[in-house]
Amino acid sequence: MANTENTERYLALKKYNPWLWLKLKIKKQLGWIGTPKLIPYRGYANENTIYLTGYLTEDKGLEKPTAKQTTWENAVSMLKRYTSDNLPKVDLKASVGSQQIETRTAENGLFKCELPNSGSFSESQNQWKKYLVKFPEEMIATTKNQSTEGEFLVPGTNHEFAVISDIDDTIIVSHSTQWFRKLWLMLFRNSRTRKPFPGVDTFYQALQQGKSGQNENPFFYVSSSEWNLYDLLDDFCTHNQLPKGVLLLRELEASIFQLRKSGGGNHEHKYEKIKHLFEVYPTMNFILIGDNGQRDPEIYERIATEFPNRVKSIYIRTVRKRKHAERDLEIRLKLEQMGVPFVASATSIEAAKHAAKYGIISPGSVQKIEIDAQKDQENPLTKKVFEKE
Secondary structure (H helix, E strand, O other): OOOOOOOOOOHHHOOOOOHHHHHHHHHHHOOOOOEEEEEOOEEEOOEEEEEEEEEEEEEOOOOOOOOOOOHHHEEEEEEEHHHEEEEEOOEEEEOOOEEEEEOOOOOOOOOEEEEEEOOOOOOOEEEEEEEEEEEEEHOOOOOOOOOOOOEEEOOOOOOEEEEEOEEEEEOOOOOOOOHHHHHHHHHHHHOOHHHHHHOOOHHHHHHHHHHOOOOOOOOOEEEEEEEHHHHHHHHHHOOOOOOOOOEEEEOOOOOOOOOOHHHHHOOHHHHHHHHHHHHHOOOOEEEEEEEEEOHHHHHHHHHHHHHHOEEEEEEOOOOOOOOOHHHHHHHHHHHHHHHEEEEEOHHHHHHHHHHHHHOOOOOOOHHHHHHHHHHHOOOHHHHHHHHHH
């Protein structure tokens, strides 16, 4: 069986769509159909259950980006993320140790499954444990490996809280509310040439370490960016030394026509994912971090209302000061009545000062955050990025 025949066969199982049929026809003629590639995302677990997610798609042929890549190379990489087809209705097997479960990819190529957690949940430090996802027999001959390894988070006992953070316009400049500028960034920048907001990396490291500076608070990144961008966002976080965490992104059919919609929508999925985390970890308190460009303040207020005494603080980056000022003030007053601090500021420094004052991070970490933020602002590359963005 030729390497691409499995891909073609599973693509034929998709719901009929004239555009998809034509795209498949053109890709076949040009020899652009890739071999199947399995991408296991980071999962997470509590005392009872392990939650796993992954993606089966064509191999996009993407390599690790560099700061020297041209704008054309960056654009081609982004277009590959949105033109590669996902593979639906494929039966896979996920396993953790001796436990195994069968799962099937959905129409968008994603699979989700849950396994009983029989492992220890009493380690003081966060544990990243391994799991395997196995290809069906008919695919093994056309792929390099029989299975692909992923990892899942088991939070340790040495934590004071967990952090749930947005990504776009919270840790990275995205211009989510300005589709042309957002599209320009997506097409012509990569994970090495896009920079975090000044000081955000040091602030997040301080949050992970907590008040004592010795904790290991778990991180979850919940974003309206699509799963297609997982590799870019994961590499961005790693390269910029943001705390390793679980990424929970938006489900969207891969299509060049969806590129403009990236990061948009009604964001209800963010509420559902955050609510799920509160339910999965019922004894854990949370810090919520986002921006006021879209719906983060409203979602976080809703969560704080539904889970009283579980939200320690909410930090909002103000990227649109005037448009949402009245809404943000109203939300802040409601949250104050519930005893939940709502801190809106344009920089990480103001958030860090509040966190230090109220025992969320070490007081000594504020100076380091201020110094690093200043260095970020003075960095010629960072200046260039922010001027253009």
